Amino acid sequence: MKTKMITLCVNGRDHRFEAPVNRTLLQALRDDLRLTETKYGCGTGECGGCTVLMDGKDSICSCLTLAVEAEGRHITTVGGMTRDGELHPIQIAFIEEGAIQCGYCTPGMIMKTASILANNPNPSEEEIRKGLDGNVCRCTGYEKIVQAVQRASRMLDTSQIQKSGGMGQ
Numbered sequence: 001m002k003t004k005m006i007t008l009c010v011n012g013r014d015h016r017f018e019a020p021v022n023r024t025l026l027q028a029l030r031d032d033l034r035l036t037e038t039k040y041g042c043g044t045g046e047c048g049g050c051t052v053l054m055d056g057k058d059s060i061c062s063c064l065t066l067a068v069e070a071e072g073r074h075i076t077t078v079g080g081m082t083r084d085g086e087l088h089p090i091q092i093a094f095i096e097e098g099a100i101q102c103g104y105c106t107p108g109m110i111m112k113t114a115s116i117l118a119n120n121p122n123p124s125e126e127e128i129r130k131g132l133d134g135n136v137c138r139c140t141g142y143e144k145i146v147q148a149v150q151r152a153s154r155m156l157d158t159s160q161i162q163k164s165g166g167m168g169q
Contacts (some may be wrong), residue, residue, distance in 0.1 A: 012081025019067050025060075029077065037079045037107050038062055041136070048135030051108035052077050059115035065165035078107035080112050088089070090114055093152035094145075100108045101139030108135050113149050117163065122153055 007016045008025075010033060017032050029035045041049030045061040052062045055077040062075075062164070081088035090113050093099075100106045109132070115125055116131035123131065128149045129142075137145060 004068055006068055008033070008067065008075060009073070010075045011077060012074075012091075017107070021068055022068070023067045024063055024067040025067045025070050025075070026062035029062060029075075030068075035077055035079060038077050039104060039107055041104075046134070046136070047105075048057065048108040048112060049105055051111040051116075051135065053111055053114055053154060056114060057118040059112050076111070076114075078110050088114075089155040090107070090148075090152040093155055094148045097144050097148035097151055099140060099148035101137075105137040105139075109137065109145055113152060116149065117153055117156060121156065122126055122150070140149040143153075149160070 001020045001022070003018050003020050005016065005018050007014055008028065009015075015033055019028055019032060023032075026038060026040060030039050030040070038052055038133065039049035040063065041047035043063050048061070050062040051059050054060050054070070055074050056076065078091075083089055084092040087095075090110055094106065094110060099109070102118050112132055118127060120127060125146060128146050132142070132145065132149070
């Protein structure tokens with residue numbers, strides 16, 4: 001198997017390692033970097049459990065993205081949302097709205113929410129539901145998740161998002 005030395009900037013830190021060229025970003029995060037907060041769900045991009053942010057704004061399915069494709073890009077996992085031990089407002093909103101049950105979909109939902117709000121700081125309910133499409137939750141029925149996104153929208157200082165170039169960077 002052909003390998004390549006790659007550098008991934010994950011949660012603000014550079015990680016350099018050799019990986020097979022067919023290794024997915026999800027495999028690199030979980031297996032090589034031991035960042036297990038990003039979940040494996042389906043492996044086909046259907047569930048959203050593996051969602052991460054690329055370059056602070058764009059949500060991607062890390063199970064469908066090769067690690068070599070992420071070279072030179074900024075990747076944010078849910079673990080990179082906290083700052084100095086403080087939860088991000090999106091994480092707080094999910095807790096306060098009871099939008100987490102078993103927690104399996106939560107990392108992907110939070111990262112998708114970060115992308116939605118980075119691209120549209122004040123989305124309508126319809127825009128939220130459309131933005132969350134592709135992220136599956138079997139426990140909450142989505143109402144509390146939509147309410148959490150709405151709460152996070154109100155909580156976030158949009159000027160701070162714009163200054164940082166997105167979420168989690």
